[in-house]
Amino acid sequence: MKIAILPGDGIGPEIVHEAVRVLHALELAFESETALVGGAAYEAQGHPLPGATLALAQAADAILFGAVGDWKHDQLERALRPEQAILGLRKHLGLFANLRPALCHAPLVQASSLKPELVTGLDILIIRELTGDIYFGQPRGRRTALDGHFPGTEEAFDTMRYSRPEIERIAHVAFQAARKRAAAGGRAGARGKVTSVDKANVLETFQLWRDVLVEVHAQYPDVELEHMYVDNAAMQLVRAPRKFDVVVTGNLFGDILSDEAAMLTGSIGMLPSASLDGNSKGLYEPIHGSAPDIAGKGVANPLATILSAAMMLRYSLDRADAADRIESAVQAVLAAGLRTPDIWSEGTNKVGTREMGDAVVAAITGKTIPSTRR
Ligand code: IPM
Ligand code: MG
DSSP: OOOEEEEEEETTTHHHHHHHHHHTTTTTEEEEOOOOOOOHHHHHHHHSOOOHHHHHHHHHEEEEEEEOOOOGTTTGGGGGTHHHHHHHHHHTTTTOEEEEEEEOGGGGGGGSSSHOOOOOOOOOOOOOSSSSSTOOOOEEEEEESSSSSSSTTEEEOOOOOHHHHHHHHHHHHHHHHHHHHHHHTTTTTOOEEEEEOOOOOOOOOHOOOOOOHHHTTTTTTTTTEEEEEEHHHHHHHOOOGGGEEEEOHHHHHHHHHHHHHHHHOOOOOGGGGEETTTTEEEEESSSSSOOOOGGTTTOOOOOOHHHOOOOOOOSSSSOOOHHHHHHHHHHHHHOOOOOOEGGOOOEEEEEEEHHHHHHHHHHHTTTOOOOOOO
């Protein structure tokens, strides 16, 4: 097993460091190599995704990624901005299926912005298509308008597009995930459900999306399929989030809805993600960003990255046993009351990045979880 480790910018290096310590604590046989990415790579090598970093990612079985981005790079031309590193990795490696589980851990129910009765037991899986849509559609650019409301003035444009095979393959990922979750007893004996989120009432792209979802569904009669317009989905997510099981949607809608779903769980600092190609190779990253405002202060929550390492073991490295050990360890440290500032509440123990990592390592190796009550 070869893991490429790309810590990136801001809090990226701190949180990835803790996840790597957790992987070592499991005593698995793996090789790893670390490389620069994002703003850190731009500063050292003049490009956010240097050739050597891309080559390392291509050669690895899996990639553990921190976060990229810093305000100081926002003025750079688009091709050199840190965000291009993650977009480039997704595109070059064909990581089309983005899995973003939103799970409300029982001890953190109070941290949610919704009432506890709405989020207790919440367990949804957002599946976002990741290499198509308006994110990558051509043509795009700026020009002088020839028509429209103000001909002769400056305009900008992007292209929303999906091909049938792109929709088919993400639909299969969604139906299979729903089937698996139902088999694992996800929704208490209920059959799996896929909610396909689109804007078929307005957009051609998403009428094709809906048509293809219906066609592919014919192969999964055991799974329920429902369609929902994206505006309604945004509303239902805060009205009755537990009605969802698997949500599948395009790149842009998925970007927005997954942040919304994250907040339901209390903290964006808790949520991992997997971005997979068709052959179980994947890139694993927390869904939060680089948080430059708290970088280097030792207060960032490493749990989303640690849980991303668990997803990596499960989906790319065929070590579900080790993934289970990480997930149980995280449950144990939360149950023991340890909290980084982002999930802290009255009566719990406030700890830093390092102490949280120490606690997960202790839980994995069967040692007592250190109590650092302050
Ligand atoms: C995400 C992020 C990225 C995206 C940015 C950093 C380009 O918001 O992974 O959700 O828009 O996909
Ligand atoms: Mg996003």
